[in-house]
Amino acid sequence: MSTIEVKGLVKRYKELIALDDFSLSVEAGEVFGLLGPNGSGKTTAINCILQLLTYDRGEIRLFGETMSPTRYDLKRRIGIVPQNVAVFPQLSVEENIGYFCSLYVDSAVERRGLVDQAIDFVGLEEFRRFRPRKLSGGLLRRLNIACGIAHRPELIFFDEPTVAVDPQSRNAILEGIQRLSASGSTIVYTSHYMEEVQQLCSRIMIMDHGRAHATGTTAELTSLVGLDDRVEIELPADPEFADKGLEIARVLPHITQASLNGNTLRVSCARASRALAEVLAALDDAQITYGKVYSEPPTLNDVFLEITGKELRD
Amino acid sequence: MRTAFVYTVKILVRDRAVLLWAVAFPLILSSMFYAVFSNLDQIYTLGRMPVLVVQDDNYAGAPQFATLIDQLGVDRSSDPLLEPTFVPTEAQARDTMADQDFLGFIQVTSTGKPTYVMDPGRVDGSADVMDPTRQSVILTLLDRYSQDAAYVADLAKTDPSKLADPALLAALSGHTDFTQPISATTNPVSDTVRYFYAALAFSCIMMMSFGLSAVSSWKADASPVGARRSLGGQSWTRSLAPTLAAAWLLSFICVLIGFCYIRFAFGISFGGKEWACVAVLALSTLVSTLVGALIGAINAPTGVKSGLTVLITCVLSAFAGLYGPPSQKLGDWVAVHLPGLSVINPVRQVYEAFYNLYYYDSYSRFTEKVIILAITAVVGFVVCVAVMRRTRYRSL
Structure with a gap:
């Protein structure tokens, strides 16, 4: 009941x-x-x-x-x-x-x-x-x-x-x-x-x-809303390496979205643990060094904004 | 319910502004009335009448008249009729009358007959409504003296032996009282008490602000506290009864203080039936609390409801004679010609309850008013609970 x-x-x-x-x-x-x-x-x-x-x-x-x-x-x-x-x-x-x-x-x-x-x-x-x-x-x-x-x-x-x-x-x-x-x-x-x-x-x-x-x-x-995990990888400050890192990430099979924010590579993926290993391995193969790596699942805040939209309310 | 009652009393008592105003209001109003109307009854008394008496040779030649003046002005010390001031000449009497506050002057003519000259300013155009009566009393007095003196003089000429008749002498001295004041009621007729009764009735009904604020604090749309209270697990009858009882108690105490002030500080009579008056106060404040509660139950902004209580009380008080003679006449006219309107006017009913206690020996009219007030209170409570029970909100 x-x-x-x-x-x-x-x-x-x-x-x-x-x-x-x-x-x-x-x-x-x-x-x-x-x-x-x-x-x-x-x-x-x-x-x-x-x-x-x-x-x-x-x-x-x-x-x-x-x-x-x-x-x-x-x-x-x-x-x-x-x-x-x-x-x-x-x-x-x-x-x-x-x-x-x-x-x-x-x-x-x-x-x-x-x-x-x-x-x-x-x-x-x-x-x-x-x-x-x-x-x-x-x-x-x-x-x-x-x-x-x-x-x-x-x-x-x-x-x-x-x-x-x-x-x-x-x-x-x-x-x-x-x-x-x-x-x-x-x-x-x-x-x-x-x-x-x-x-x-x-x-x-x-x-x-x-x-x-x-x-x-x-x-x-x-x-329900299909949000992916997020991974952020700090790349070298040289734009050439950063762009190359972005190109590598985009072609990996489990990555659904990749972008650059300065020299930070942002990728979205269905399962961060598996995708992260793939991305880091690919960067190693390309001899691109990286710094800090962050990985986080989608938060309730992300879900909320996804459902209710991002426009301002009263 | 006892807990809710105690807490509501605490809430109302600790709201200092409301409480102070409720206590002070009857005191301020009655003080104002006392300042304005306390001399009202004295206006209609003759008092000791100030007159000038020309004490010349003619006056000295009329010793009987001089004795009369002495008796009326000096000897009757318990209740002297005249306040004579002696002047030696007519000219001085006229000057003094012009300069000072005298009704006129009395002068004895060369034939021994007293005459009276009125101050023109204290006849028709006088500010004192009793001056014409006073002038009339003095003229009647002097006429009577002249008639008696002439009769005695005539008797002395025609049949002097009759002057020794004790019955005749008694008859001549027996018409000291031309009229006998009697009262149709136990207590003397007083214009003053009407104002104080109306003021007290007004104060009683003005206490509906307690009922208003008590019920408003249960309204979900009035405050978060109201919303929270509305969600309580008690019926509206159980919820409102202790709240209204607390509001009534404080209203009653406030007007009781006002009543004691009027009765004992100003000495306004309630016909010696003070305990019955206390019962009226208790019932009338119950009515005002419940009428206030009923207004409080209406879905309207609190400011509007507060204004409504003041407006209602002021309008209803007009029919209780609060605003002077025109208001008294209007109230009396409505009571006679449209009694139904008077019955539903609690201010009028409270006023009439006091009025009946003062003037009537029997309690029957008073009881009638009490019953009407009790019915009004019951109706107020039932309607208030019904309104609150049905109240749900379109929005908060």
């Missing part, structure tokens, strides 16, 4: 189609990454799933049951960490977490324990009596997370939780999400930081213009 099952979701803002026949399936225990440029429909999709926004068509099932605005029993099993920090400036860290936890948990005794655990989880123990205005950006983000997870939800939506935080806080947040996942929570994670998504998520959906363009693991997405 899928934790989230969305089928054919359509959401229009007058003429603009925000979600265009959007479908999604997230399995229990998964960390699911939702990637897309600004305005691609990620947050709209989440808000529709949570019944905060109306939608024109489609079916949404959570935990195997049809979701509706009054399914408070289902809502109690969900946590949300919104994009913007959503806490009360008038309440302390402890009070904020306690308040939001009270929206889900009735028992005061149980809640007290959950609040302590949430504070401990995000490492805000020494700030528990602080008001939000006295917290740094990173601490605020951690408070934002604590407010969303204190009631121990089975399904948690993280909507760009690491925006504008320092590397230490970011690292702490990512570790926390991994711990939540390890404890069995299903997580939907949206971000613009590709390396985060690649690090955290077991499956990723790339969406744009309200549509799901591709879904799968990083490897599946890479193979």
Whole structure:
């Protein structure tokens, strides 16, 4: 049974189609990454799933049951960490977490324990009596997370939780999400930081213009778009050797693309390990010396740009 | 729910600007009213009337009249009618009257008859609405004295033995009171209290800003906090009840402070039924909280909704007589001719509840107002929850 099952979701803002026949399936225990440029429909999709926004068509099932605005029993099993920090400036860290936890948990005794655990989880123990205005950006983000997870939800939506935080806080947040996942929570994670998504998520959906363009693991997405590995070889500064090296590389069988950037030879190939050996052997045969050699597989960023295009968005 | 209530109280109390304004508003408004209207009831009292008395030879030749002036001006120290100032001549009386603040001067003629010359400035064109009445009282007094003196003089000539009749003497001295002030109500009629009741009613309904801000903070399109709260796992009834209860409590405390200020600092009477007034305050702030909540539930920008609450309160207050006699007449006219409009006007209902407590011995009219306010509160809550429950957003 899928934790989230969305089928054919359509959401229009007058003429603009925000979600265009959007479908999604997230399995229990998964960390699911939702990637897309600004305005691609990620947050709209989440808000529709949570019944905060109306939608024109489609079916949404959570935990195997049809979701509706009054399914408070289902809502109690969900946590949300919104994009913007959503806490009360008038309440302390402890009070904020306690308040939001009270929206889900009735028992005061149980809640007290959950609040302590949430504070401990995000490492805000020494700030528990602080008001939000006295917290740094990173601490605020951690408070934002604590407010969303204190009631121990089975399904948690993280909507760009690491925006504008320092590397230490970011690292702490990512570790926390991994711990939540390890404890069995299903997580939907949206971000613009590709390396985060690649690090955290077991499956990723790339969406744009309200549509799901591709879904799968990083490897599946890479193979889906047919991106090759990249190899970069530093050649002698003499242009004659560089040009000769380019000519050699172009005729090798596993090389799909070759180019020069100054005296650096760039080649694309299906499998870097095999192609690299061939290129280096050919250069040796031609008595062309070389310096540093780099080899890297295609990144999620490459996949993302390949799917969504390189033109600037808002 | 208790937790949500406590936290909402904390949120509202720690919002210093809102709280200070809510506390200060009834105090400022009632202070302004006190400064403007506190002398309103005194305007319609005669007071001690300042007159000049020409103390010349004719005056000395009318000892009975001199005794009367003494009795009216000096001897009746508990409530003297006249404030006589003696001058030796008529010319000096005219000069003094022209220069100073006197109603006129009394002079005894050579025949022993008192005459009265009014200050022209204190007759028709006087700024004091009671001056014509005062002039009339003095003239009546002197006429009565002249009639009695003439009667006694005539009696002395025709039948002197009757002057020894105690019944006649009693009759002559018995018409000291021409009219008897009586009150149809337990408490004296007062124009001043109307203004303070209207001000208090206005303050009560103005507290709808608490309900407005409490519910606005639940709106997903108003703030990220609102969006997060909207996703909570509780029904709207359970979510809103403690929030609105907290908003009501603070509203009630704020107007209660205002009420105590009006009652004890300014001494404005509420007919000795202060506890009933506290009940009205509690109910009226509940109404205002829920009406504010209802406005807060509407899908509109917060600024628009805030403006709407101020506009509604100000317009409704016009029918409670807040803006002076024309407003009072309008409110009274609507209450008589269009009672349905008065019923749906909470400011008017609160005002009338105070008014009925002050003027009526029976609680029946007061109870009627309380029931209307209670129904308004219930309707406000039910509609607010229904609106919030159905609220979903086209966009955020």
